[in-house]
Amino acid sequence: xxxxxxxxxxxxxxxxxxxxxxxxxxxxxxxxxxxxxxxxxxxxxxxxxxxxxxxxxxxxxxxxxxxxxxxxxxxxxxxxxxxxxxxxxxxxxxxxxxxxxxxxxxxxxxxxxxxxxxxxxxxxxxxxxxxxxxxxxxxxxxxxxxxxxxxxxxxxxxxxxxxxxxxxxxxxxxxxxxxxxxxxxxxxxxxxxxxxxxxxxxxxxxxxxxxxxxxxxxxxxxxxxxxxxxxxxxxxxxxxxxxxxxxxxxxxxxxxxxxxxxxxxxxxxxxxxxxxxxxxxxxxxxxxxxxxxxxxxxxxxxxxxxxxxxxxxxxxxxxxxxxxxxxxxxxxxxxxxxxxxxxxxxxxxxxxxxxxxxxxxxxxxxxxxxxxxxxxxxxxxxxxxxxxxxxxxxxxxxxxxxxxxxxxxxxxxxxxxxxx
Amino acid sequence: xxxxxxxxxxxxxxxxxxxxxxxxxxxxxxxxxxxxxxxxxxxxxxxxxxxxxxxxxxxxxxxxxxxxxxxxxxxxxxxxxxxxxxxxxxxxxxxxxxxxxxxxxxxxxxxxxxxxxxxxxxxxxxxxxxxxxxxxxxxxxxxxxxxxxxxxxxxxxxxxxxxxxxxxxxxxxxxxxxxxxxxxxxxxxxxxxxxxxxxxxxxxxxxxxxxxxxxxxxxxxxxxxxxxxxxxxxxxxxxxxxxxxxxxxxxxxxxxxxxxxxxxxxxxxxxxxxxxxxxxxxxxxxxxxxxxxxxxxxxxxxxxxxxxxxxxxxxxxxxxxxxxxxxxxxxxxxxxxxxxxxxxxxxxxxxxxxxxxxxxxxxxxxxxxxxxxxxxxxxxxxxxxxxxxxxxxxxxxxxxxxxxxxxxxxxxxxxxxxxx
Numbered sequence: 001x002x003x004x005x006x007x008x009x010x011x012x013x014x015x016x017x018x019x020x021x022x023x024x025x026x027x028x029x030x031x032x033x034x035x036x037x038x039x040x041x042x043x044x045x046x047x048x049x050x051x052x053x054x055x056x057x058x059x060x061x062x063x064x065x066x067x068x069x070x071x072x073x074x075x076x077x078x079x080x081x082x083x084x085x086x087x088x089x090x091x092x093x094x095x096x097x098x099x100x101x102x103x104x105x106x107x108x109x110x111x112x113x114x115x116x117x118x119x120x121x122x123x124x125x126x127x128x129x130x131x132x133x134x135x136x137x138x139x140x141x142x143x144x145x146x147x148x149x150x151x152x153x154x155x156x157x158x159x160x161x162x163x164x165x166x167x168x169x170x171x172x173x174x175x176x177x178x179x180x181x182x183x184x185x186x187x188x189x190x191x192x193x194x195x196x197x198x199x200x201x202x203x204x205x206x207x208x209x210x211x212x213x214x215x216x217x218x219x220x221x222x223x224x225x226x227x228x229x230x231x232x233x234x235x236x237x238x239x240x241x242x243x244x245x246x247x248x249x250x251x252x253x254x255x256x257x258x259x260x261x262x263x264x265x266x267x268x269x270x271x272x273x274x275x276x277x278x279x280x281x282x283x284x285x286x287x288x289x290x291x292x293x294x295x296x297x298x299x300x301x302x303x304x305x306x307x308x309x310x311x312x313x314x315x316x317x318x319x320x321x322x323x324x325x326x327x328x329x330x331x332x333x334x335x336x337x338x339x340x341x342x343x344x345x346x347x348x349x350x351x352x353x354x355x356x357x358x359x360x361x362x363x364x365x366x367x368x369x370x371x372x373x374x375x376x377x378x379x380x381x382x383x384x385x386x387x388x389x390x391x392x393x394x395x396x397x398x399x400x401x402x403x404x405x406x407x408x409x410x411x412x413x414x415x416x417x418x419x420x
Numbered sequence: 421x422x423x424x425x426x427x428x429x430x431x432x433x434x435x436x437x438x439x440x441x442x443x444x445x446x447x448x449x450x451x452x453x454x455x456x457x458x459x460x461x462x463x464x465x466x467x468x469x470x471x472x473x474x475x476x477x478x479x480x481x482x483x484x485x486x487x488x489x490x491x492x493x494x495x496x497x498x499x500x501x502x503x504x505x506x507x508x509x510x511x512x513x514x515x516x517x518x519x520x521x522x523x524x525x526x527x528x529x530x531x532x533x534x535x536x537x538x539x540x541x542x543x544x545x546x547x548x549x550x551x552x553x554x555x556x557x558x559x560x561x562x563x564x565x566x567x568x569x570x571x572x573x574x575x576x577x578x579x580x581x582x583x584x585x586x587x588x589x590x591x592x593x594x595x596x597x598x599x600x601x602x603x604x605x606x607x608x609x610x611x612x613x614x615x616x617x618x619x620x621x622x623x624x625x626x627x628x629x630x631x632x633x634x635x636x637x638x639x640x641x642x643x644x645x646x647x648x649x650x651x652x653x654x655x656x657x658x659x660x661x662x663x664x665x666x667x668x669x670x671x672x673x674x675x676x677x678x679x680x681x682x683x684x685x686x687x688x689x690x691x692x693x694x695x696x697x698x699x700x701x702x703x704x705x706x707x708x709x710x711x712x713x714x715x716x717x718x719x720x721x722x723x724x725x726x727x728x729x730x731x732x733x734x735x736x737x738x739x740x741x742x743x744x745x746x747x748x749x750x751x752x753x754x755x756x757x758x759x760x761x762x763x764x765x766x767x768x769x770x771x772x773x774x775x776x777x778x779x780x781x782x783x784x785x786x787x788x789x790x791x792x793x794x795x796x797x798x799x800x801x802x803x804x805x806x807x808x809x810x811x812x813x814x815x816x817x818x819x820x821x822x823x824x825x826x827x828x829x830x831x832x833x834x835x836x837x838x839x840x
Binding site: 034035036053054055057058059061062065066071073074075091092106107109120121123124125126127129130136140143145183184185186187385388389392393396400402404405406407408409410412413415416 | 456482550808812831
């Protein structure tokens with residue numbers, strides 16, 4: 001009986017576990033510090049009040065309940081003891097025959113971690129709720145204010161980072177101010193909201209072709225989004241953003257500018273790229289440690305493809321499944337194979353009814369790209385229940401222009417703490 | 421043009437606003453410190469992971485958007501200046517011709533406010549999320565532990581207070597441990613969870629008849645709930661509850677034992693009952709202040725009924741509407757009327773398919789009472805959208821035995837705060 005320990009319940013870890021589920025002579029323990037798998041491609045919709053957290057997340061132990069050889073533990077892994085083949089978590093130590101590390105990435109502020117307080121990133125449900133709170137609170141503060149200059153500041157939204165996440169956030173705020181909120185306020189006109197998308201590089205969506213990026217920029221402008229390229233951010237505080245010497249006062253600042261591999265990877269002492277992603281062999285194992293695999297965003301894979309594989313859900317999903325198959329092959333006495341990524345392309349939604357899709361030479365934009373975007377996301381959603389409810393919510397929002405989850409939820413649950 | 425200021429967007433405030441919406445010569449400002457109206461009767465289902473917050477709450481300004489004479493402000497009212505007829509909020513002062521106070525109640529620990537940290541109450545979405553986090557975390561901690569004594573402690577759930585909320589919470593935990601979670605764990609058997617409902621008085625559900633309360637107690641026992649009556653709690657700490665001299669170690673402690681009127685009422689200098697509810701006249705106005713009304717849970721109304729009106733949604737709803745009609749009558753030169761409550765009865769759900777209902781001499785229990793409970797709650801839900809999604813979620817849960825919102829969502833959204 002071989003024991004496979006998987007660290008991380010994202011796309012890579014979850015799909016590795018599923019592929020090892022109910023297999024003979026294999027026992028699996030999946031450890032994650034959270035109790036849920038999160039469908040990250042739709043997280044911006046939670047931040048933008050279109051979906052509820054429970055619609056894009058599900059308890060990992062529930063997803064894997066039918067596999068009797070899998071144990072799920074909610075715990076935080078703090079170290080890996082390669083010599084004794086053990087994973088050390090805060091409350092337990094797990095000995096492994098095979099280890100799969102799939103801890104993903106978190107956002108980084110490039111040495112300015114103090115900016116986080118003023119400009120939340122978007123990687124967890126907690127952060128999505130925080131972003132929702134800030135954006136909706138900015139509209140509320142503008143409605144309360146009678147001073148046009150303060151109203152203008154409250155209604156300025158700055159998104160730092162012109163990748164797909166930044167574009168999707170900017171498009172959603174544009175959608176919200178132009179359609180969803182138009183009738184709800186008395187002192188302000190939400191259409192006057194300024195949405196500014198800041199990109200340090202020469203253009204937005206650098207991973208897409210220039211033509212598709214230009215098309216996206218055009219769609220964003222129609223939603224009232226101003227795009228500022230070649231504009232590296234040099235400072236962020238509670239009131240605004242500094243771009244070179246120019247200051248932008250803002251009601252909410254969102255961070256979508258950079259990611260960095262989870263810190264656990266550093267404990268392996270292995271080679272890593274600038275983002276901290278661990279360099280892996282052609283079979284996704286660690287050099288000199290064939291029993292340790294790294295998958296998903298945490299892995300730097302630069303074999304047999306023109307460029308290193310990007311941090312995308314399909315890469316993680318395929319890698320997780322591939323590692324499981326290699327482990328099954330090896331325990332059955334067969335040889336390991338080398339990983340090849342089947343390119344699933346890339347896509348980004350822009351507001352309520354536009355998207356761009358690129359897959360090799362196939363390029364699609366506008367309404368039908370958006371329909372394809374919908375179908376693809378529904379298809380890959382975690383469970384039948386989530387598929388059903390997200391479909392219904394989207395159908396409802398599309399026809400009513402409404403957003404079902406416009407709740408400002410506070411951080412503090414206690415009544416009496418302040419009164420002591 | 422008369423200006424009506426409403427403080428509080430609960431059942432009373434919202435229904436007063438609606439009844440004044442788009443009426444001539446009336447201008448309304450509704451102030452609430454939260455941006456959403458909350459359908460409190462279903463809040464325990466959010467705490468118990470059956471529904472998402474957005475399904476039982478909606479932005480107040482969105483509900484009232486079609487009434488062009490209503491302005492909604494998210495702000496906290498800190499004082500009432502009766503002499504100058506002004507409401508003082510943190511960011512603005514509002515002058516009124518009529519004032520409607522409908523701030524509701526919060527839970528109270530009878531002088532032991534330090535217990536709150538260990539035993540959250542259930543009045544807000546934040547508290548519901550906190551309770552959900554604690555209950556689900558207790559199951560996770562039990563699964564991680566290898567020590568039977570600690571597992572037993574983690575799997576002990578204590579609910580303090582045998583009113584409808586305590587009964588509904590206990591029933592829902594029973595349901596969860598007996599049905600929802602049974603296949604998801606490997607080290608523990610969720611069915612072994614101990615659920616202890618503690619009541620200081622001689623029986624649970626004192627507002628119901630003895631026969632119905634006994635029936636509810638029977639149904640609770642079938643779900644594994646132990647009921648301990650005549651058991652006043654004398655201490656609560658992070659590890660458990662003290663009842664007289666006996667100690668109960670617990671994995672999660674929930675508070676459903678008492679409520680107290682919102683503190684703003686004290687600023688009126690008016691007569692109040694032991695719970696801090698403001699004593700009102702027959703037309704729900706304040707003595708010597710016919711321009712100030714108090715409605716809902718915050719009001720103590722003891723006219724023309726055998727006993728003072730209880731803190732129930734139908735009371736608040738009827739009172740809010742009634743006050744609006746009196747204001748409209750008075751501004752049209754007609755006389756005010758006296759409030760009469762049309763009794764809508766009371767009801768409580770027990771687990772997934774049982775309920776009790778009492779309305780005068782009509783008594784209903786078991787499955788059909790539960791069906792009636794469903795229909796009534798759906799009927800009164802805030803919007804068509806909420807009705808639709810709650811109905812679908814309930815249908816889904818009923819047939820699948822699942823709970824759609826089993827997410828443990830943390831309090832902290834920052835990654836980098838600890839690393840500074």
